[in-house]
Amino acid sequence: MTREEQRAATRRALLAEGRRRFAADGYHDVVLADVARAVGVTKGAAYHHFEGKGGLFRAVVAQVQQELGERVARAADAHRDPWDQLRAGCHAFLAAGRDPDVRRILLVDAPAVLGWDEWRAMDEDSSARHLSEVLTTLVEAGVVPDQPVEPLARLLSGAMNEAALWLARDPDPQASEQAERALDGLLDGLRVRER
Amino acid sequence: MTREEQRAATRRALLAEGRRRFAADGYHDVVLADVARAVGVTKGAAYHHFEGKGGLFRAVVAQVQQELGERVARAADAHRDPWDQLRAGCHAFLAAGRDPDVRRILLVDAPAVLGWDEWRAMDEDSSARHLSEVLTTLVEAGVVPDQPVEPLARLLSGAMNEAALWLARDPDPQASEQAERALDGLLDGLRVRER
DNA sequence: TAGTTCACATACCTTGGGTATGTGAAACTC
DNA sequence: GAGTTTCACATACCCAAGGTATGTGAACTA
Numbered sequence: 001m002t003r004e005e006q007r008a009a010t011r012r013a014l015l016a017e018g019r020r021r022f023a024a025d026g027y028h029d030v031v032l033a034d035v036a037r038a039v040g041v042t043k044g045a046a047y048h049h050f051e052g053k054g055g056l057f058r059a060v061v062a063q064v065q066q067e068l069g070e071r072v073a074r075a076a077d078a079h080r081d082p083w084d085q086l087r088a089g090c091h092a093f094l095a096a097g098r099d100p101d102v103r104r105i106l107l108v109d110a111p112a113v114l115g116w117d118e119w120r121a122m123d124e125d126s127s128a129r130h131l132s133e134v135l136t137t138l139v140e141a142g143v144v145p146d147q148p149v150e151p152l153a154r155l156l157s158g159a160m161n162e163a164a165l166w167l168a169r170d171p172d173p174q175a176s177e178q179a180e181r182a183l184d185g186l187l188d189g190l191r192v193r194e195r
Numbered sequence: 196m197t198r199e200e201q202r203a204a205t206r207r208a209l210l211a212e213g214r215r216r217f218a219a220d221g222y223h224d225v226v227l228a229d230v231a232r233a234v235g236v237t238k239g240a241a242y243h244h245f246e247g248k249g250g251l252f253r254a255v256v257a258q259v260q261q262e263l264g265e266r267v268a269r270a271a272d273a274h275r276d277p278w279d280q281l282r283a284g285c286h287a288f289l290a291a292g293r294d295p296d297v298r299r300i301l302l303v304d305a306p307a308v309l310g311w312d313e314w315r316a317m318d319e320d321s322s323a324r325h326l327s328e329v330l331t332t333l334v335e336a337g338v339v340p341d342q343p344v345e346p347l348a349r350l351l352s353g354a355m356n357e358a359a360l361w362l363a364r365d366p367d368p369q370a371s372e373q374a375e376r377a378l379d380g381l382l383d384g385l386r387v388r389e390r
Numbered sequence: 391t392a393g394t395t396c397a398c399a400t401a402c403c404t405t406g407g408g409t410a411t412g413t414g415a416a417a418c419t420c
Numbered sequence: 421g422a423g424t425t426t427c428a429c430a431t432a433c434c435c436a437a438g439g440t441a442t443g444t445g446a447a448c449t450a
Contacts, residue, residue: 003447007397027307031437043438045398053438112222112307116360151370151377154361155354162353163346165311175346182346189384198416202428226406238407240429248407 013039023101069126097164208234218296264321292359
């Protein structure tokens, strides 16, 4: 194995093991040396690849964020109508929230560990941006009343974060159904009134 | 000063100083011994009154939660119409979110430090309960379509949490206004369509 | 093949949460 | 009011864990 391959492999392994543990135990209860040992290296390797425990966590967050963004985008892109895209994207986000990685890492620990500002910025780069884009399209198409899009996107983003956390806690399929229905009701309320 | 008075005074001082620092620096960066020293006691006193750093934080969270709940309830109780109560309560919550104590302690750190389940339970005991109650009233009055109230309350609660975080970061009064308008739009969308 | 790079390992430091125990003044008992 | 108990802390210590400084040997380069 070439040195570059070895390096990449170690980095990948640390990232994967870190992700597993951050999701299972939460940031605080993860011991960096244990992560390294589980991968067959020492703490020194972890510090060589990432800037300490926080750096590893940041890299994991970026990875999970990106995957989430892609999932949401794929679900939305399956539709042509912007309104259907919004609904599909939102439902995909809710479904993703049941993933324990997303739940614990992105929604619970990331804001506290990275600081809310940095978390916000990373979120903006992945899934939140899609939401603003679709809303902008809908406003321009006259489906949603003309208004600043950003505050609306924040509200919806927060609503979905919370719903995802709730769903992950309550495995009852009825809860998912109810949450999706409530979300649809909230979204439908945004449309211009037809009279 | 009697012993009971002394005890109460020390506890109050620790609680106040802890709250100050948790809000300013975040849970992780607060050193328990420093909190104690600032109050003129040692770490031992802090452990005597609370169960360690986490216990002090929990007590602070409970205090801030309660104050928030009271603020929201007071704002709502100024109105007789349930719909006005809902709006007033929501606006009061947004305003409270600008308070750095609420922002950092309740919204950012508490879920990660206490765990989401415990945080949820505490939130339920204070402000979230009011929201569910008003929504139930509105559903019964036919102002809001008949539906399970709990998921809706979660969605709104999440939306407002996020909006509050956003407002606290952006001191521009225009941002507040936009956020309130967007929230009103979201709430209005919940009403049954009159035709 | 000699020299350089670098992906780690090893050893050590330091901070800070937690604990076990001591102490002196207030409260209580007789 | 002297002795005893209680208790609100102080003191001293432990140790887990993050961070750092430095060593090392295999891979790369000239």
